[in-house]
Amino acid sequence: MTRTGGCRCGAVRYTLDAEPFAVRLCWCRDCQYWTTGNAAVNLLVPRTAVRVEGGLDGWDSVADSGHHMRRSFCPRCGTPIFSEARENTERMVIRVGTLDDATGIVPTTVIWTDSAPAWATIDPALQAFPRQP
Numbered sequence: 349m350t351r352t353g354g355c356r357c358g359a360v361r362y363t364l365d366a367e368p369f370a371v372r373l374c375w376c377r378d379c380q381y382w383t384t385g386n387a388a389v390n391l392l393v394p395r396t397a398v399r400v401e402g403g404l405d406g407w408d409s410v411a412d413s414g415h416h417m418r419r420s421f422c423p424r425c426g427t428p429i430f431s432e433a434r435e436n437t438e439r440m441v442i443r444v445g446t447l448d449d450a451t452g453i454v455p456t457t458v459i460w461t462d463s464a465p466a467w468a469t470i471d472p473a474l475q476a477f478p479r480q481p
């Protein structure tokens with residue numbers, strides 16, 4: 349199934365031509381910045397299945413997992429769209445909120461629950477990991 353998505357303003361558009369490996373909620377401290385304080389909803393997908401139109405800006409950092417991450421966002425509206433680890437050349441993350449239609453995308457895993465705030469409700473139906481699995 350092909351899915352499409354993009355940033356809020358429309359300057360960046362992408363196509364995904366594969367089923368995701370996983371759908372994960374992430375409570376890592378970094379994701380809380382991009383999501384204004386909540387868990388990120390991340391689609392793990394094959395890098396080769398993603399085609400991007402429009403220019404992205406990016407920011408490089410070392411995550412709590414030790415991975416060298418690049419987070420990509422629209423330089424105009426600031427929507428976070430992708431993240432990639434230098435250590436993982438096969439997979440990348442798409443932020444689920446950027447999909448045009450996220451029907452059928454259901455999280456199965458929650459990671460970095462150790463960094464979640466005290467008020468966070470962790471769904472017991474999800475496979476939970478205190479840190480990076």
Ligand SMILES: [Zn+2]
Nearest residue numbers: 355357422425
């Ligand atoms: Zn934009």
Ligand SMILES: [Zn+2]
Nearest residue numbers: 374375376379
């Ligand atoms: Zn995260």
